[in-house]
Amino acid sequence: MTALYKFVLRRVGLAALSLWGVATIVFVISKLIPGDVARVAAGRLATADQVAHMRELLGLNDPLYVQYAGYISRLVQGNLGTSTITRQSVVGDLAAVLPTTIQLVLLGMLITVLIAAPVGIAAAVSEGKAADIVARIFLVTSGGVPVFWLAIMMRWVLGSILGWFPISGTNSVDGGPPTVTGFTVLDSLLFGTVGNLADSVFHLILPALALSAPFVSTLARLIRSNMMTALKADYITFAISKGVPRRRVILRHAFRSALGSVLTVFGMQFGWMISAAVLVEAVFGLPGIGSYLYRAIINQDTFSVLASVLVIGFVFIATSFIVDLLQMAIDPRVRRAQLGAA
Amino acid sequence: MKSETADAHAAPLADVPAVDDPLRLADAPSEIAAALSAGAIGGAAGRLGRRLFGRRTAVVDRIAFGLVLLLVVVAVVGSFARPYDPFAVQTSSALLPPSSAHLLGTDDVGRDVLSRLLAGAGLTLLSAAAIVVLAAAVGIVVASVAALLPRRVDEIIMRACDIFMSIPSLVLALGLAAALGPSMLSIIVAMVAASWPSTARLTRGILRETMSSSYVESAGILGMSRVRLMLRHVLPNSLDAIYVQASMEISGTIVMISGLAFLGVGAPPPSPDWGSMIAEGQQYITTAWWISLFPGLAISVGAIAFGLVGDAVRSFVDPTARRSS
Numbered sequence: 001m002t003a004l005y006k007f008v009l010r011r012v013g014l015a016a017l018s019l020w021g022v023a024t025i026v027f028v029i030s031k032l033i034p035g036d037v038a039r040v041a042a043g044r045l046a047t048a049d050q051v052a053h054m055r056e057l058l059g060l061n062d063p064l065y066v067q068y069a070g071y072i073s074r075l076v077q078g079n080l081g082t083s084t085i086t087r088q089s090v091v092g093d094l095a096a097v098l099p100t101t102i103q104l105v106l107l108g109m110l111i112t113v114l115i116a117a118p119v120g121i122a123a124a125v126s127e128g129k130a131a132d133i134v135a136r137i138f139l140v141t142s143g144g145v146p147v148f149w150l151a152i153m154m155r156w157v158l159g160s161i162l163g164w165f166p167i168s169g170t171n172s173v174d175g176g177p178p179t180v181t182g183f184t185v186l187d188s189l190l191f192g193t194v195g196n197l198a199d200s201v202f203h204l205i206l207p208a209l210a211l212s213a214p215f216v217s218t219l220a221r222l223i224r225s226n227m228m229t230a231l232k233a234d235y236i237t238f239a240i241s242k243g244v245p246r247r248r249v250i251l252r253h254a255f256r257s258a259l260g261s262v263l264t265v266f267g268m269q270f271g272w273m274i275s276a277a278v279l280v281e282a283v284f285g286l287p288g289i290g291s292y293l294y295r296a297i298i299n300q301d302t303f304s305v306l307a308s309v310l311v312i313g314f315v316f317i318a319t320s321f322i323v324d325l326l327q328m329a330i331d332p333r334v335r336r337a338q339l340g341a342a
Numbered sequence: 343m344k345s346e347t348a349d350a351h352a353a354p355l356a357d358v359p360a361v362d363d364p365l366r367l368a369d370a371p372s373e374i375a376a377a378l379s380a381g382a383i384g385g386a387a388g389r390l391g392r393r394l395f396g397r398r399t400a401v402v403d404r405i406a407f408g409l410v411l412l413l414v415v416v417a418v419v420g421s422f423a424r425p426y427d428p429f430a431v432q433t434s435s436a437l438l439p440p441s442s443a444h445l446l447g448t449d450d451v452g453r454d455v456l457s458r459l460l461a462g463a464g465l466t467l468l469s470a471a472a473i474v475v476l477a478a479a480v481g482i483v484v485a486s487v488a489a490l491l492p493r494r495v496d497e498i499i500m501r502a503c504d505i506f507m508s509i510p511s512l513v514l515a516l517g518l519a520a521a522l523g524p525s526m527l528s529i530i531v532a533m534v535a536a537s538w539p540s541t542a543r544l545t546r547g548i549l550r551e552t553m554s555s556s557y558v559e560s561a562g563i564l565g566m567s568r569v570r571l572m573l574r575h576v577l578p579n580s581l582d583a584i585y586v587q588a589s590m591e592i593s594g595t596i597v598m599i600s601g602l603a604f605l606g607v608g609a610p611p612p613s614p615d616w617g618s619m620i621a622e623g624q625q626y627i628t629t630a631w632w633i634s635l636f637p638g639l640a641i642s643v644g645a646i647a648f649g650l651v652g653d654a655v656r657s658f659v660d661p662t663a664r665r666s667s
Binding site: 017018021022025026029030032033034136137140141143144145146147148149150152153155156160271272274275276278279282283293294296297298302305306308309312313316317320 | 402501502504505506508509510512513514516517518520521522523593597600601604605606607617620624627628631634635637638641642645646649650
C-alpha cells in the first residue's frame with residue numbers, strides 16, 4: 001500500500017508542477033502582447049484615466065518578478081481578473097459557462113465510443129476486405145474534415161433544410177428547466193419534465209456529433225490496430241479451435257485485451273474535446289467556454305482569452321491525472337508496472 | 343579516426359579535442375552543414391521518393407499523392423492566374439450562386455469565391471509547410487542538445503516539453519495568437535510555439551533509438567566526440583524517421599490553421615485564407631451556401647490527401663506500421 005501511496009503522491013507532484021508550468025506559460029504570453037498592455041487590459045473603449053488605473057491595478061510599474069509573484073498569488077486565491085467586456089470576475093463567468101461545455105463533451109465522448117468501437121472492431125475483423133476499406137475511407141474522412149465546417153454543414157443540412165434538429169441554443173424557448181446545476185441535461189432530469197430532458201439532449205446531439213468526428217477517427221484507428229494485434233494472439237486461435245462462438249471470442253477475449261491504450265486515449269480525449277469544443281460552440285451558439293473564448297477574441301478581451309486558456313489547461317491536467325489513476329485501478333498490468341517501479 | 347579525416351567534410355585532425363570533452367561546439371557549424379547538407383537531405387528524400395512512386399503503391403495512396411500534387415500546382419498557378427481579382431469588392435454582384443461566370447459563386451461583397459480560394463491555397467500550403475518545418479527544426483535542435491547534455495538536464499528539458507504539452511495545442515496557439523494580434527505571422531509563430539514540444543519529444547525518441555544502434559556505440563567507443571557523433575551519425579541516420587513525423591503533421595496543421603483563422607486570430611480581412619472565408623460565409627449559409635461550402639471542401643481535401651500521404655510515407659519507411667495504420 002505504501003507503493004500506491006508513493007505513486008499517487010508523485011503523480012500529485014507532477015500535476016502541481018504542470019499547473020505551475022501552465023500558469024507560467026500564460027504569464028509569459030501576457031508579456032508578449034505588443035503595445036500598451038494596460039490599454040489592452042482596459043479594453044478598446046477605455047479612457048486615459050481608466051488605462052492609468054488599469055496600469056496601477058496590474059502593477060505594470062512594478063519589476064517583473066513582483067508582477068509574477070502577484071500573478072501567482074492571485075491565481076492561488078482563484079482570482080483570474082475582471083473581464084473588460086462583461087465587467088465581471090472571469091472566474092465567475094467561466095464557472096457559469098463550463099457546465100455547458102462539459103455536458104457537450106460528455107455527450108461527444110458517448111457518441112465517439114458508440115461509433116468508434118463497432119467501426120474499429122468490424123474493420124479489424126475484416127482486415128483487408130471491403131468492410132475494412134470502407135471503414136478506412138470513413139475514418140480518414142472524419143479525421144480530415146475540420147470540425148467547425150462540419151458543424152456549419154450539419155447545422156445547415158440537418159437543422160435548417162431537413163429540420164430534424166434545433167439549430168442553436170441549449171433549450172427550446174418555451175420553458176427550459178430551472179437552472180440549478182447549470183448542466184441543462186441534469187437540471188431537466190432532476191427538476192424538469194421528461195419533455196425538458198428530451199429537449200435539452202436533443203439540442204446537444206448535433207454539436208456533439210460534429211465534435212466527435214475527429215475523435216472517432218483517432219479512437220477507431222487505435223481500436224482497429226489493437227484488435228488486429230489481439231486477434232493474432234495464440235489464445236484467440238485456441239479459443240476458436242476450442243469452439244468458443246466467434247462473437248464471444250471477438251468481444252470478450254480480443255476486445256478486452258485490446259482495451260489498454262484505448263482507454264488511455266479515450267480518457268485524454270476529454271481534454272482535447274474541450275479545446276475542440278471552442279470551434280463547435282461558436283457555430284451553434286451554445287453558451288460554453290468556447291463561445292466565451294470566441295467572444296473574448298472578437299472583442300479583443302485578451303486577458304479573458306488567456307484566463308480561458310489557463311482554465312482549459314487546468315481541466316486538461318486534471319483529466320490526465322484522473323485518467324492515470326483510473327487506468328491503474330482498471331488495468332493490473334499498469335498497476336504492476338507503476339507500483340513495481342515506485 | 344584516420345579514415346574519418348580522409349572524408350572531405352571531416353574537420354582536420356588537429357581540431358579533434360580530448361575524448362572526455364563532451365561539448366565541442368567550436369567547429370559545430372561546419373559539422374552541422376555536413377550533417378544537414380543538401381547531399382544528406384537529398385539522399386534521404388530521393389530514397390523516399392523512389393519508394394513512394396514505386397510500382398507497388400496502393401491505389402488510394404496514388405490518388406492521395408495525385409491530390410497533393412494537384413493542390414501544389416493549384417497553389418502555384420493560383421498565385422498569379424485567377425479568373426477575377428480576389429479582393430475586388432463589387433456589391434452589384436454580391437451573393438451570386440455558382441454559374442458559368444462565377445464557377446463557385448460570389449461572397450457577400452461580390453468577390454469571386456473561386457479566385458479567393460485559389461489565392462488562399464498558396465497561403466494555406468506555405469504557412470502549413472513553414473510551421474511544420476520550423477517546428478521540426480526547433481524540435482531537432484532541442485532534442486539533439488538534450489541528448490548531448492547530462493542526463494539530468496535532458497530529463498528537465500523533456501519535462502518542460504511535457505508541461506507545454508499539458509495545454510492542448512489548439513488552445514495554446516489560440517491564446518498566443520490572440521496576444522500577438524491578428525496576422526498570419528502570429529498564427530505561424532503561435533503554431534510553432536505550440537507544436538515544437540511534441541516534435542522535440544518525438545525527435546528525442548528517434549535520436550535515442552539511433553544512438554542505441556551498434557555502429558553509433560562503436561564510433562563512440564573509438565573515441566569520437568559526442569557532438570561529432572550526433573552530427574555525423576545520429577542525425578543523418580534519423581532523418582528518415584523525422585521526415586515521416588513531419589509529413590504526418592501537415593494534415594493536422596492545415597486543419598488547425600483554418601480553425602485559428604475561423605476563430606478570428608488569423609490574417610485580418612480581406613485575407614483570402616480558407617478558415618476566414620468559412621467564417622465570413624457562416625451567416626449566409628441558408629441563402630448563399632457556396633461561400634462556406636467550398637473553402638471547407640478545399641481544407642478537407644487537403645487535410646485528407648496529406649493525411650493519406652503521411653500514412654503512406656510512414657508505412658514505406660516502417661513496414662511494420664503498414665498493416666496497423
